[in-house]
Amino acid sequence: MSDENGTPSTPAGSTGLRPEPLRFFGTTWVNHDDGYTLRRVAASAGSLAAAVASCLVLRFAYEGLQIADTGTFVTFLVVVMFAVCSALAFRHTWDGFTKRHDPARQASLRGLLAIGFVGSLLAYFFRSLTEAPGEKLHREEYDRARAQHEKRTGRRTGNPSKKRKR
Numbered sequence: 643m644s645d646e647n648g649t650p651s652t653p654a655g656s657t658g659l660r661p662e663p664l665r666f667f668g669t670t671w672v673n674h675d676d677g678y679t680l681r682r683v684a685a686s687a688g689s690l691a692a693a694v695a696s697c698l699v700l701r702f703a704y705e706g707l708q709i710a711d712t713g714t715f716v717t718f719l720v721v722v723m724f725a726v727c728s729a730l731a732f733r734h735t736w737d738g739f740t741k742r743h744d745p746a747r748q749a750s751l752r753g754l755l756a757i758g759f760v761g762s763l764l765a766y767f768f769r770s771l772t773e774a775p776g777e778k779l780h781r782e783e784y785d786r787a788r789a790q791h792e793k794r795t796g797r798r799t800g801n802p803s804k805k806r807k808r
Contacts, residue, residue, distance in 0.1 A: 647701025659791045661784045667774045672784070678774070685770040693763040698758070722808035724757065739776050755788060 661669045666685050670678040707717050732749060737743075755762060769775040 652805065659784075659788050661782055664776050667777075671774045671777045678697040680738060682770050682774060687773070689763050689770060690768040693760055693767060694765060695778050717762055724760070727754050727758030728761035728764075729758070730761070732756045732761030732765045736769070739765075739769050740779055742779070778805050 661672045663669050664671055667678065667681050668676075670676045670681060697801060704717070706723070707720060731754065734743075766775050
């Protein structure tokens with residue numbers, strides 16, 4: 643959970659600060675426990691397998707263009723479109739692991755990211771080799787929120803109405 647600033651917040655009715663869960667990792671990224679390493683290996687293998695399968699699907703599409711005899715210009719445009727969109731999707735996904743994206747910009751790029759899905763899968767694969775994708779961003783936000791929480795709760799001690807008068 644996050645507030646409007648993207649800072650992790652405490653759910654209503656609970657005590658303490660709760661970290662925001664990551665996709666496929668939950669909150670295991672905080673202490674690297676409960677199978678965190680196994681999850682990272684599985685995320686790496688899964689994203690790489692999905693990227694390979696996606697490339698095979700794109701290969702069938704390319705062969706379909708060859709069979710349809712659309713011409714070299716159309717084939718060239720399709721190949722360049724997928725290459726450029728994949729490169730842009732890779733960069734956009736990679737940047738998303740270290741900073742929050744603007745939701746309006748994210749919505750406007752949805753089509754480009756859908757076409758460049760191979761780039762997003764590869765970015766997820768490479769990031770999961772070193773950490774849970776998005777862990778660095780979430781850890782910074784969580785540490786900042788935890789420091790603010792400790793500062794807020796550490797200031798007050800006891801009930802102010804029972805304070806002795808001088």
